[in-house]
Amino acid sequence: LLLLPLALAAPAARAEGPALLRPQVLLEAEVLRLSDLFENAGPRGQTVLAAAPLPGRRMVLETQNLVNIARQYGVPWRPMTGSERAVVERPGRPIPRAEIEALLREELSRHGVEPEMEIELPGLIPPMVPASAFFQLALEGLALEQPGLRFAATLVVLADGMPANRMRLAGRAVPTLPVVVATRRLALGEVVGPADARLARLRAERVRPGQAQRLDQVVGQELRRPMAAEQGFALIDLGPPSIVAKNGLVTLLLDAPGLQLTAQGRALESAARGMSVPVMNLASRQVVEGIAVAPGRVRVAMGSIPVGAR
Numbered sequence: 001l002l003l004l005p006l007a008l009a010a011p012a013a014r015a016e017g018p019a020l021l022r023p024q025v026l027l028e029a030e031v032l033r034l035s036d037l038f039e040n041a042g043p044r045g046q047t048v049l050a051a052a053p054l055p056g057r058r059m060v061l062e063t064q065n066l067v068n069i070a071r072q073y074g075v076p077w078r079p080m081t082g083s084e085r086a087v088v089e090r091p092g093r094p095i096p097r098a099e100i101e102a103l104l105r106e107e108l109s110r111h112g113v114e115p116e117m118e119i120e121l122p123g124l125i126p127p128m129v130p131a132s133a134f135f136q137l138a139l140e141g142l143a144l145e146q147p148g149l150r151f152a153a154t155l156v157v158l159a160d161g162m163p164a165n166r167m168r169l170a171g172r173a174v175p176t177l178p179v180v181v182a183t184r185r186l187a188l189g190e191v192v193g194p195a196d197a198r199l200a201r202l203r204a205e206r207v208r209p210g211q212a213q214r215l216d217q218v219v220g221q222e223l224r225r226p227m228a229a230e231q232g233f234a235l236i237d238l239g240p241p242s243i244v245a246k247n248g249l250v251t252l253l254l255d256a257p258g259l260q261l262t263a264q265g266r267a268l269e270s271a272a273r274g275m276s277v278p279v280m281n282l283a284s285r286q287v288v289e290g291i292a293v294a295p296g297r298v299r300v301a302m303g304s305i306p307v308g309a310r
Contacts, residue, residue, distance in 0.1 A: 019077040021066065025088040027052045028130070030161050034073055037066070037086055044073045055092025055162060056128035060085055092128035095135065100126060100155065103137050104169070108151065111144045113173050116201055121171040127157050135159035140166075149173040176201040179232045180212040186227040189270070191241045192218050197233065210235050222272070240272035244292045250279055252290060253299045265298065 020039040027036065030052050035045035049069065053059050061069075063084050070077040101119040109115045129135045135157060142153040150172050157165040181200045186192065197218045212218045212233040221238035244250055244267045254261040264282045271277035271292040279298050280287050290298035 017076065019070070019075045021077060021084055021086060023084070023086055025086055027088060027090045028132075028161075032088055034069070034075065036088070037061070037069065038075050038077055041075050042073070047073060053088060053090045054128065055090050055130045055133075055159075056094070057092075058087055058089040060087050091131040093131050094126040094128055095137070095157065097121075097124065097126050099137060100124070100169075103139060103155075104151070104153070104171075107139050107142050107153070108144065108173055111142070113144070113149060114175065116176050117149070118174040118176050118201075118203060119171060120174055121169060124169070124171075127155075127165050127167055129157065129159040130161045133160040133162070139169075149175075175204040177204050177207045178213050179207055180215055180218045181230050181232050182227045184229050186223055188223055188226050189242070191220065191222050192233075192238075194219050200230075202232075208232075208234070212238070240275075242270040242292075243273050243295045244271040244277055244298060246270040248296065250296050250298050252279060252281065252288070253293070253297060255299070267298070271298075 017040055019041055022037055022039065025032075025036050031048045032050045032052055033045065034047045034049060035041045037049070038045075050059075063079050063082055066077070066084060066086060067079060069075070101121070104119050104121075105113075105115055105117070108117070108119075136159075138156040138158070140154040140156055142151060144151045150170075152168070152170045155167050155169050157167075159165075178199050179202050180197050183196055183198050186196060190196075194215075197215060199215060207213075212235055217235065218233045218238060220241070222241045224237045224239055227233070227237075246267060246269050248267050250265050250267050252263040252265045265279040265288075266282060268278040268280060268287065273292055273294075275292055276289055277292050277298060278287050279290050279300075288300050290300040293299045
């Protein structure tokens with residue numbers, strides 16, 4: 001407990017009135033004082049008994065410890081049950097893991113590692129610092145293995161109210177690749193808008209061949225299958241927006257010198273601009289092939305004039 005030697009001090013003057021034990025002690029300071037343990041500790045209340053626990057840690061003083069301290073420093077306190085104890089805690093907060101990873105990423109990039117790589121730190125428990133203290137991080141002795149990108153380093157934590165803390169870090173840098181993922185559920189046939197997709201980075205081994213890796217490959221394209229939120233876009237599942245809908249009514253066009261014929265039809269498939277599409281002539285019930293040229297308009301070749309055209 002790092003308690004000061006109790007037998008060396010001379011008998012102290014007694015405090016006036018009874019003292020009360022504080023069973024729960026929360027310390028903000030770097031040391032534990034007599035007045036932290038007892039109310040009405042007397043004239044020696046500011047005496048330092050021990051160093052405070054590390055941030056986020058605690059120490060427990062059992063009945064005999066408390067009796068010895070009270071007797072040594074003249075505190076008018078006696079145990080009532082024999083099971084009294086004082087739990088001394090020092091509030092703390094863990095250093096954000098993201099800050100440790102960012103520091104490692106910056107240092108690894110100086111050794112030729114791509115900054116976008118994912119950092120693996122198995123078993124890492126971030127160190128604690130005092131709850132309201134300003135802190136700084138540094139790295140010492142970074143060693144990097146090639147290939148494999150395994151690394152080891154010493155993390156140095158400097159914070160107000162605590163000695164410098166050093167801890168060993170060991171892990172691996174994992175290559176990543178950009179991928180485009182959906183920001184929401186998308187239905188079959190939807191045209192992907194700017195707000196429907198975003199760039200993310202995944203481990204390289206998780207990126208399948210043919211996945212979209214740029215937003216311009218996705219935005220403005222029509223889906224050929226439904227998409228779940230955060231699912232990656234595959235290029236094979238994207239295509240130009242349809243201007244002719246399956247089972248939709250269309251106008252069949254035939255342009256010839258000095259002649260323009262039209263007929264009503266029903267598209268049997270969806271088609272984007274410039275794509276071939278089969279259409280049934282509603283008058284003759286014949287199916288002809290045409291080219292989608294505008295929303296709801298299909299141009300047919302001279303030899304494919306449907307019966308009933310006018």
